[in-house]
Amino acid sequence: xxxxxxxxxxxxxxxxxxxxxxxxxxxxxxxxxxxxxxxxxxxxxxxxxxxxxxx
Amino acid sequence: xxxxxxxxxxxxxxxxxxxxxxxxxxxxxxxxxxxxxxxxxxxxxxxxxxxxxxxxxxxxxxxxxxxxxxxxxxxxxxxxxxxxxxxxxxxxxxxxxxxxxxxxxxxxxxxxxxxxxxxxxxxxxxxxxxxxxxxxxxxxxxxxxxxxxxxxxxxxxxxxxxxxxxxxxxxxxxxxxxxxxxxx
Numbered sequence: 503x504x505x506x507x508x509x510x511x512x513x514x515x516x517x518x519x520x521x522x523x524x525x526x527x528x529x530x531x532x533x534x535x536x537x538x539x540x541x542x543x544x545x546x547x548x549x550x551x552x553x554x555x556x557x
Numbered sequence: 558x559x560x561x562x563x564x565x566x567x568x569x570x571x572x573x574x575x576x577x578x579x580x581x582x583x584x585x586x587x588x589x590x591x592x593x594x595x596x597x598x599x600x601x602x603x604x605x606x607x608x609x610x611x612x613x614x615x616x617x618x619x620x621x622x623x624x625x626x627x628x629x630x631x632x633x634x635x636x637x638x639x640x641x642x643x644x645x646x647x648x649x650x651x652x653x654x655x656x657x658x659x660x661x662x663x664x665x666x667x668x669x670x671x672x673x674x675x676x677x678x679x680x681x682x683x684x685x686x687x688x689x690x691x692x693x694x695x696x697x698x699x700x701x702x703x704x705x706x707x708x709x710x711x712x713x714x715x716x717x718x719x720x721x722x723x724x725x726x727x728x729x730x731x732x733x734x735x736x737x738x739x740x741x
Binding site: 510512513515516517518520521522523524527528529530532533535536537539540543544 | 562564567568571572573575579589592593596597600603658659661662663676677679681682683691705708711714717
């Protein structure tokens, strides 16, 4: 596909404001449960799931 | 004897994966469950990741597949009817800013799942179109189309046009804008 029109400015502003809306969430501290899971995996204390769904 | 475990890179992507999970599920508890499962799956199946390829896209694809598997097992999608997700994402303290930010977030919820995820990946999380297409396992043209349809729908819902734009700003930015004439 060639010669595509640049996105309207309003499209860029929608993206910009979505980024602002997600900034706080992205900067939020990760729940301890995630860190515990990773540590457990590193210590091989957690069961290693196969390709099947975990839950 | 310490060796670098490439799997340690996974944790750096978790905030964005979590935000994506929240956007898909509209449910914080479910999102965190999905992220946890994705971490376990990625860690234990890391031999399936091709070194040098896009780890971020691979991780997001795992999360996405887990979500859609869960979604198919459910008879309905849990909507953010009480505004929990909107409240969490609305960060602008000023009245005008918050009102418009909530309008934007409400408009997001009216999108189809496919359009919403395309727009969140590209607009909110900074994925390239190629990365988003890889994550969603669709052709490049399809992801572009979904994202642009999402933007068009939001623009229509919020009655945005090229001249009006969106005036969601924080206090410092508003202070700057108040000193600057906006061109019509």
